[in-house]
Amino acid sequence: MEGLNIPLNHILLVSSLLFAIGLLGLMIRRNIIFILMSLEVMLNASALAFVAAGAHWGQPDGQVVFMLILSVAAAEVAVGLGLVLQVQRRFKSLDMDNADRMRG
Amino acid sequence: MLEITLFYIAATIALVATILAMTRANAIHALIYLIVSLLAVAVIFYLIGAPFAAALEIVIYAGAIMVLFVFVIMMLNLGDKGDAREKQWLSPAVWAGPALLALVLFIELLYVISSANGPVSTGVVSAKQVGLSLFGPYVLAVEIASMLLLAGLVGSFHLGRRYLDRNTPEQQEYQQGGEG
Numbered sequence: 001m002e003g004l005n006i007p008l009n010h011i012l013l014v015s016s017l018l019f020a021i022g023l024l025g026l027m028i029r030r031n032i033i034f035i036l037m038s039l040e041v042m043l044n045a046s047a048l049a050f051v052a053a054g055a056h057w058g059q060p061d062g063q064v065v066f067m068l069i070l071s072v073a074a075a076e077v078a079v080g081l082g083l084v085l086q087v088q089r090r091f092k093s094l095d096m097d098n099a100d101r102m103r104g
Numbered sequence: 105m106l107e108i109t110l111f112y113i114a115a116t117i118a119l120v121a122t123i124l125a126m127t128r129a130n131a132i133h134a135l136i137y138l139i140v141s142l143l144a145v146a147v148i149f150y151l152i153g154a155p156f157a158a159a160l161e162i163v164i165y166a167g168a169i170m171v172l173f174v175f176v177i178m179m180l181n182l183g184d185k186g187d188a189r190e191k192q193w194l195s196p197a198v199w200a201g202p203a204l205l206a207l208v209l210f211i212e213l214l215y216v217i218s219s220a221n222g223p224v225s226t227g228v229v230s231a232k233q234v235g236l237s238l239f240g241p242y243v244l245a246v247e248i249a250s251m252l253l254l255a256g257l258v259g260s261f262h263l264g265r266r267y268l269d270r271n272t273p274e275q276q277e278y279q280q281g282g283e284g
Contacts, residue, residue: 004152006108008224011152012217014115018122018145020210025126027202030193033131033177037138041122044165047157048145055152055225060237063157063229064245067238070164071249075256077169081176082263088180095189 011052018045031094032087036080043073111151118144129190131177135170142166152224156231 022041029035047069054062084094091098118141125137142165149158238246 004107004111004225005223006111008220008222009217010115011111011148011224012220013214014118014148016210016213016217017119018141020206020213021119021122021126023209024199024203024206027206028194028199029126031131031190033173034126034134037134037173038126040165040169041126041138041141044142044145048148051149051154051157052152052224055154055229056222058226058229060229060233061242063154063234064238064242066154066157067160067234068245068249070160071253074164074169075252075259077172078256078260079263081172082260084176085179086263094180094182 008052008056012049015045015049015052018042018048030096032080032084032096033094035096036077036084039076039080040073043069043076107151111148114144114147114151117141118148127194129187129194131182132174135173135177139166139170142170153226153228155228156234 019042022038022045025038025041026035029038047066050062050065050069052062054060054065087096087099088094121137121141121144125134125141128134128137142161146158146161146166149155149161
C-alpha cells in the first residue's frame with residue numbers, strides 16, 4: 001500500500017461529522033446507555049482525526065494518541081456502565097432526568 | 105483508485121450507521137449499528153496506512169467495549185415498555201434545537217479544517233514504529249494510561265459491587281419469583 005491519495009480535508013470532514021452526530025446524540029437522548037454510546041462515538045471521531053493527522057505526516061504519534069484514547073474510552077465505559085447499574089437499581093429506570101439532583 | 109472508492113464507501117457506511125445508532129429506540133439495535141460504524145472506521149484506518157490502529161479498533165472497540173455494553177443491557181433486562189417511551193422522547197420537538205446547535209458547531213469546525221491541504225497519507229506507519237514511539241518518548245503516557253485503567257477498574261468494581269449483593273430486596277424478590 002502506498003498510502004491514500006485523497007485530500008486530508010475529506011477525512012477530517014468525516015471525523016467532524018461523526019463528532020457532530022455524537023454530540024447531537026448526547027444532547028437528544030435521555031437514556032443513560034445512549035449517552036454513553038454517544039460519548040464513545042465522539043471519542044472515536046477524535047481518534048480518527050488523530051490517526052489521520054499522524055498518517056498525513058507519516059509519524060507514529062497519531063496512533064500512540066489513538067491508543068491513549070482507547071484506554072480512556074475503556075476506563076470511561078467501565079465506570080459509566082457501573083453507574084448505569086446503580087441508576088437502574090435506584091430509580092428503576094434509565095432516564096437521566098430522574099438523577100438530576102445531586103442527592104440520591 | 106480502488107482504495108479511494110473504498111474510502112468513500114467506508115466513510116458513508118460509518119456516517120449512516122452512526123446516525124441510525126443514535127436514533128434507534130431499542131438499545132441492542134443501536135449497539136449493532138454502532139459496531140458496524142466502528143468496523144467502517146477500522147476500514148478507514150487500514151486504508152490511510154494505520155493497520156495497527158485498525159486492528160486495535162476491531163479488537164478493543166468493536167470487541168471488548170461493545171461486548172461490555174451488550175452484557176449490561178442483558179443484565180438490565182429491558183422490555184418493550186422502554187422502547188415505546190424512547191420513541192416518544194425522539195419527537196422532532198425534542199431534537200430540533202440540539203440539532204441546530206450541533207450544526208452550528210459543525211460549520212465552525214468545517215471552517216477551521218478547510219485550511220488543511222495535501223494527501224491524507226504517504227505510506228504505512230507500521231506497528232513497530234508505533235511500539236518504538238510508545239515505549240520511547242511516550243513512556244510516561246503509557247504509565248498514566250495504566251494508572252487510569254487501574255482507577256477505572258477500582259471505580260467500576262466499587263459501583264458494581266452493590267448490584268451483585270444478594271441481600272438487596274429486588275434480588276430476593278427475583279429469587280422468590282424464580283422459585284415460584
